[in-house]
Amino acid sequence: MEKKKTKGGSSMKILAIETSCDETCAAVTEGTKILSNVVWSQVALHKEFGGVVPSIAKRAHEEKIDWVINKALVTDVDAIAVTAGPGLAIALEVGIKKAKGLAQEWDKPLISVNHIEGHVLSGLTPEVRFPALALVVSGGHTELIWVEKIGRYKIVARTMDDALGEALDKAARMLGLGYPGGAELEKKAALGNPKKYPLPLPMAGKEKNLAFSYSGLKTAFYRLTNAQRSELSSQEVNDLAASFQETAFKHLLRETKNSIAFYTSPHPSPIIGEGVRGRGIHDLLVGGGVAANTKLREEIKRLSDEVGMGVYFPAKGMYGDNAAMIGIAAGFRAERGEFTDPDTIDRRPRWRVDEN
Numbered sequence: 591m592e593k594k595k596t597k598g599g600s601s602m603k604i605l606a607i608e609t610s611c612d613e614t615c616a617a618v619t620e621g622t623k624i625l626s627n628v629v630w631s632q633v634a635l636h637k638e639f640g641g642v643v644p645s646i647a648k649r650a651h652e653e654k655i656d657w658v659i660n661k662a663l664v665t666d667v668d669a670i671a672v673t674a675g676p677g678l679a680i681a682l683e684v685g686i687k688k689a690k691g692l693a694q695e696w697d698k699p700l701i702s703v704n705h706i707e708g709h710v711l712s713g714l715t716p717e718v719r720f721p722a723l724a725l726v727v728s729g730g731h732t733e734l735i736w737v738e739k740i741g742r743y744k745i746v747a748r749t750m751d752d753a754l755g756e757a758l759d760k761a762a763r764m765l766g767l768g769y770p771g772g773a774e775l776e777k778k779a780a781l782g783n784p785k786k787y788p789l790p791l792p793m794a795g796k797e798k799n800l801a802f803s804y805s806g807l808k809t810a811f812y813r814l815t816n817a818q819r820s821e822l823s824s825q826e827v828n829d830l831a832a833s834f835q836e837t838a839f840k841h842l843l844r845e846t847k848n849s850i851a852f853y854t855s856p857h858p859s860p861i862i863g864e865g866v867r868g869r870g871i872h873d874l875l876v877g878g879g880v881a882a883n884t885k886l887r888e889e890i891k892r893l894s895d896e897v898g899m900g901v902y903f904p905a906k907g908m909y910g911d912n913a914a915m916i917g918i919a920a921g922f923r924a925e926r927g928e929f930t931d932p933d934t935i936d937r938r939p940r941w942r943v944d945e946n
């Protein structure tokens with residue numbers, strides 16, 4: 591297959607707004623160039639609830655949106671982009687209302703962007719070769735996406751219940767660690783023995799169904815932590831964290847490897863449409879907050895070496911939710927002439943990345 595270089599997106603300067611979950615974000619991008627990237631995290635507001643509370647998120651977005659936009663606006667812009675979904679409906683609404691208002695007030699085109707597409711493109715460089723396989727792992731999403739080219743996606747596998755980040759956060763909570771727990775769990779896991787507590791590998795025996803599932807693992811972990819009679823020692827916490835993380839990542843890596851095998855093997859498969867089978871994957875793209883985990887990145891790198899593919903991770907500050915990735919995706923949409931009518935733009939809480 592030919593090795594095409596990615597074009598740099600549109601040369602429009604775009605103000606991008608992102609309010610799909612618990613980060614209020616604005617950025618200005620020009621093609622794949624990031625001119626500013628401002629993130630106001632609401633984590634402290636949701637901490638005591640152990641998860642994102644939609645009504646609190648909405649109010650905080652309303653309070654902070656003008657501040658992040660003013661800080662991000664380092665130059666005049668040619669278009670406004672906004673995350674229209676997927677995400678929390680009442681949170682998405684805040685960004686959409688703002689973007690629509692600015693587009694009308696400044697008489698600029700409006701571009702609605704899929705949040706997952708933003709994560710897919712967050713590690714994009716001109717070297718990435720397509721088709722590629724994207725792995726998006728965050729607090730809300732665990733998806734493998736076949737990227738035929740920028741703008742053409744097919745979901746290969748997604749979670750049937752919890753997202754990986756959500757599962758890590760819940761496991762961390764069971765161990766009495768802070769919220770969000772993914773990063774805390776990583777620190778403890780680095781000091782523990784991952785083989786100490788064997789846990790059931792999700793979807794064992796169902797390797798042909800490309801999908802993720804983390805709820806069974808979470809339940810098993812709950813039983814395991816409850817079964818410890820006395821208060822956990824710090825070494826036990828470390829070993830439990832390491833064991834949970836190890837099994838959770840093993841499942842992720844196994845499904846990723848199976849997906850690569852399905853997409854690169856020329857043999858017929860009942861699982862994936864024949865239209866894409868055997869059409870290949872050249873490189874891996876990784877995005878989402880959980881990919882900030884060093885151990886996970888090492889394992890993905892090892893897999894990419896094993897299958898002979900390149901792997902592209904986001905730059906620091908681009909793993910978690912941000913508006914720069916929305917601006918980058920919007921640049922490609924603008925290049926394709928995909929603009930949105932401000933009179934009809936609407937939130938799309940369940941927008942799949944493979945839907946227009």
Ligand code: KG4
Pocket residue numbers: 611727728729730731754755756758759770771772773776878879880881882883884909910911
């Ligand atoms: O992408 P993100 O910031 O927001 C969502 O769209 O959800 O991802 C947040 C998730 C949380 O579950 C958090 O625990 C997890 O990413 N996370 C990590 C690490 N840093 C953040 N998980 C594992 N290891 C980390 N170092």
Ligand code: ZN
Pocket residue numbers: 705709728878910911
């Ligand atoms: Zn996200």
